Amino acid sequence: MGLQINGLMKQYGNNRVIHDITLEAPTGKAFGLLGGNGAGKTTTIRSILGLVDYNAGSILWEGKPILENRPSIGYLPEERGLYPKEKVSEQLVYFARLEGMSRLAAIKAMKHWLERLGVTEHEHRRVEQLSKGNQQKVQIISALLHDPELIILDEPFSGLDPINSDMLATIVKEQLSLGKTMIFSSHQMGHVEQFCEDICILKRGRMIVSGSIADIKRSYERCNVLLRSDEDLSRHLVATHLQPLTADAKEWQMKVRDEDEANELLLRLTQMGIRLLKFEIKEPTLHEIFVEKVGEVS
Numbered sequence: 001m002g003l004q005i006n007g008l009m010k011q012y013g014n015n016r017v018i019h020d021i022t023l024e025a026p027t028g029k030a031f032g033l034l035g036g037n038g039a040g041k042t043t044t045i046r047s048i049l050g051l052v053d054y055n056a057g058s059i060l061w062e063g064k065p066i067l068e069n070r071p072s073i074g075y076l077p078e079e080r081g082l083y084p085k086e087k088v089s090e091q092l093v094y095f096a097r098l099e100g101m102s103r104l105a106a107i108k109a110m111k112h113w114l115e116r117l118g119v120t121e122h123e124h125r126r127v128e129q130l131s132k133g134n135q136q137k138v139q140i141i142s143a144l145l146h147d148p149e150l151i152i153l154d155e156p157f158s159g160l161d162p163i164n165s166d167m168l169a170t171i172v173k174e175q176l177s178l179g180k181t182m183i184f185s186s187h188q189m190g191h192v193e194q195f196c197e198d199i200c201i202l203k204r205g206r207m208i209v210s211g212s213i214a215d216i217k218r219s220y221e222r223c224n225v226l227l228r229s230d231e232d233l234s235r236h237l238v239a240t241h242l243q244p245l246t247a248d249a250k251e252w253q254m255k256v257r258d259e260d261e262a263n264e265l266l267l268r269l270t271q272m273g274i275r276l277l278k279f280e281i282k283e284p285t286l287h288e289i290f291v292e293k294v295g296e297v298s
């Protein structure tokens, strides 16, 4: 059952920033909460955390109002939530104690996670003395230390180099395999595709796309065609009125309306006697869908 949001609405004065958001983040899965800047993601997350007094709707955990049936929550905010002057160890233990852990258990878990994320050497340093990436790692630890049931990650890969990104990806997958429920918010669609089955895209507080990524891609009318040939296809493509998105020495990629148009193109090129080394109808990427949907004038 996990987390359910039904008809969430929030306004500040007369400004409605969330309109009727309904979504379900099932147990053991990552739900992608997406949207452009100012779309309402943080307001939605803060509503889940009980930090925003929303005007209408309900937020349920395992079928009961989340404020009455509060799960343990691990929250990684996009902006830094650590005290710069405090020592890493002191604040990690402090946050874990707030979540109900004993001091001993908190220290044990902290040592485990510091080692796991390769920041043991920074245990006794002040947060402000750490690099941005290492501060992010400490923040990740503070979200996971108390073994939460619901994990909310906002731009978790921010500031991490490729090696540390891979390490965090492994940890995210591990947490999901442990049955954690996850809300994953990111502007990096590659990561969203890597972890999330279901997503919603918000625009000015409204859900403009929602469902499983696979269904969204299937229902999306436009697709890409990739052609490879030893011949120069450019002049032949001019006759089809299709504008290549990318073209290099041997490959051309273009957008078509649907599979029928892609097959018409194939037929036309073969009738012209053109030999193709490759013809592929490619699904749109989530990035393309996001750009097109969020970029549309409403």
Ligand SMILES: Nc1ncnc2c1ncn2[C@@H]1O[C@H](COP(=O)(O)OP(=O)(O)OP(=O)(O)O)[C@@H](O)[C@H]1O
Pocket: 012, 017, 035, 036, 037, 038, 039, 040, 041, 042, 043, 044
């Ligand atoms: N305390 C507040 N008072 C008034 N308006 C607010 C307040 N908090 C947020 N808003 C407005 O609500 C809207 C949604 O903001 P929110 O921070 O939820 O967006 P977001 O999707 O998280 O954006 P970003 O990706 O830029 O972080 C914005 O128009 C913002 O200005």
